[in-house]
Amino acid sequence: MNEKELAPHIEDINRALKEKVSSEQIEEELQKFRDEYRISLGDAKRAIVKKFGGDPQDLFLNPEKKINEIRGDERSLDIKARIIAIQDKEIELDGQPKTIFYGIFGDDTGTIPFTLWESKSVDIEKGDTVHVKNAYANTWNDQPQVNIGSMAGIGILDDDEVPPFERDPQVCDIKDIREGMRNLMVTGRILTMEKKVVQTDSGEKDLFSGVLADESGKIQFSAWHDFQLEPEQVIKLVGGYVRSWRGIPQLNFDENSEVEIIDDQELPSADTLQDSSTMTISHLARRGGAVDAIVDAVVIDIKTGSGLIFRCPECNRVVQKGACRIHGKVDGEADLRVKGILDDGTGALTMIMTRELTENILGYDLDKAKELARDRMDQDVIKDELEELLIAQPLRVRGNVTSDEYGLMLVASDVKFKKIDVEEEARKLLDEVSV
Ligand SMILES: [Zn+2]
Numbered sequence: 001m002n003e004k005e006l007a008p009h010i011e012d013i014n015r016a017l018k019e020k021v022s023s024e025q026i027e028e029e030l031q032k033f034r035d036e037y038r039i040s041l042g043d044a045k046r047a048i049v050k051k052f053g054g055d056p057q058d059l060f061l062n063p064e065k066k067i068n069e070i071r072g073d074e075r076s077l078d079i080k081a082r083i084i085a086i087q088d089k090e091i092e093l094d095g096q097p098k099t100i101f102y103g104i105f106g107d108d109t110g111t112i113p114f115t116l117w118e119s120k121s122v123d124i125e126k127g128d129t130v131h132v133k134n135a136y137a138n139t140w141n142d143q144p145q146v147n148i149g150s151m152a153g154i155g156i157l158d159d160d161e162v163p164p165f166e167r168d169p170q171v172c173d174i175k176d177i178r179e180g181m182r183n184l185m186v187t188g189r190i191l192t193m194e195k196k197v198v199q200t201d202s203g204e205k206d207l208f209s210g211v212l213a214d215e216s217g218k219i220q221f222s223a224w225h226d227f228q229l230e231p232e233q234v235i236k237l238v239g240g241y242v243r244s245w246r247g248i249p250q251l252n253f254d255e256n257s258e259v260e261i262i263d264d265q266e267l268p269s270a271d272t273l274q275d276s277s278t279m280t281i282s283h284l285a286r287r288g289g290a291v292d293a294i295v296d297a298v299v300i301d302i303k304t305g306s307g308l309i310f311r312c313p314e315c316n317r318v319v320q321k322g323a324c325r326i327h328g329k330v331d332g333e334a335d336l337r338v339k340g341i342l343d344d345g346t347g348a349l350t351m352i353m354t355r356e357l358t359e360n361i362l363g364y365d366l367d368k369a370k371e372l373a374r375d376r377m378d379q380d381v382i383k384d385e386l387e388e389l390l391i392a393q394p395l396r397v398r399g400n401v402t403s404d405e406y407g408l409m410l411v412a413s414d415v416k417f418k419k420i421d422v423e424e425e426a427r428k429l430l431d432e433v434s435v
Contacts (some may be wrong), residue, residue, distance in 0.1 A: 247289025
């Protein structure tokens with residue numbers, strides 16, 4: 001077992017021995033019992049606790065932690081916390097639709113994102129104080145989060161069992177806003193906004209959602225209260241919390257937040273902000289994703305599944321050799337797309353261009369592509385042509401960036417070839433040489 005795998009067991013022993021023995025010593029003992037005496041992990045743990053005068057029963061004490069103590073590798077975890085936010089989400093798990101809940105827990109030491117993977121068995125809502133037992137923690141983009149799975153239990157506590165969290169708001173540039181943050185101070189201009197009526201646990205609610213930007217970047221926001229917001233306004237927000245989905249951070253605020261509409265002449269217009277703020281791929285990776293990001297990068301690969309493809313009419317998946325992975329032999333519908341790898345020197349991501357953008361790059365439409373493939377009796381001619389047109393080309397690509405276990409993915413809404421200014425490059429080179 002490596003150090004990481006041993007860590008939770010060392011922690012169990014530490015807790016049972018009330019931290020009387022150093023972690024290093026426990027680790028040494030544990031390795032010895034395992035490697036030399038070859039006894040099971042459970043027996044080894046009990047033996048070590050006994051050896052140092054502890055009660056092996058205490059190994060089963062609830063590992064209750066404060067939020068700022070959660071490291072993200074706990075296999076069993078109890079916390080007492082307040083629900084700062086909770087939302088439901090439809091996801092697909094093994095091809096089946098499923099409702100999960102996600103949100104933010106807070107206690108007096110901080111906040112942490114959580115996901116409740118089982119349908120709510122107890123009636124919990126925002127503002128409730130809860131005791132969660134037998135949850136587990138993992139990390140996502142280097143940030144710990146709590147998972148409440150089928151083995152866990154949730155109980156409701158009295159409000160005063162968790163002291164309030166009090167801290168000055170954190171002043172933040174929009175590009176630095178990350179999942180799990182809370183109590184922010186953010187100034188930005190509203191680029192777009194729409195009003196929706198959403199169904200919540202407590203009935204219908206007006207939701208004002210849109211995109212907010214400063215000179216560093218853009219972020220989606222959801223205002224759960226009517227602050228009389230309108231596009232072009234510059235707002236100063238104090239409060240709020242951040243939750244992300246598939247890596248795209250979203251800033252939420254409600255009547256508990258302060259929103260001030262300010263007269264700011266310095267922040268550029270919405271049009272200018274819309275088109276500014278490029279991000280490096282390494283920054284996107286740290287952040288987990290972004291809405292309407294602009295990336296300057298080079299295409300280094302065009303993957304199979306690019307060019308002329310066929311999709312299953314049932315589920316839209318790409319059909320391979322006439323068969324859908326789920327629906328078997330189907331009469332696929334033709335489509336065009338690019339699935340490429342973009343690299344900007346700081347990192348790489350997968351870029352998807354849908355039909356319209358792919359047609360623009362090719363200079364002809366889907367019908368013509370089908371004709372070409374038919375004439376040459378080869379579906380790959382379109383992919384070959386895309387490789388020729390795109391590989392090693394510097395592009396400015398724009399679109400939403402999401403992330404999952406396979407990494408970052410940008411679905412392009414716009415692609416421009418970046419002309420390299422030869423004179424400018426030469427001048428830069430000369431400058432460098434003459435220094
Ligand atoms: Zn299918």
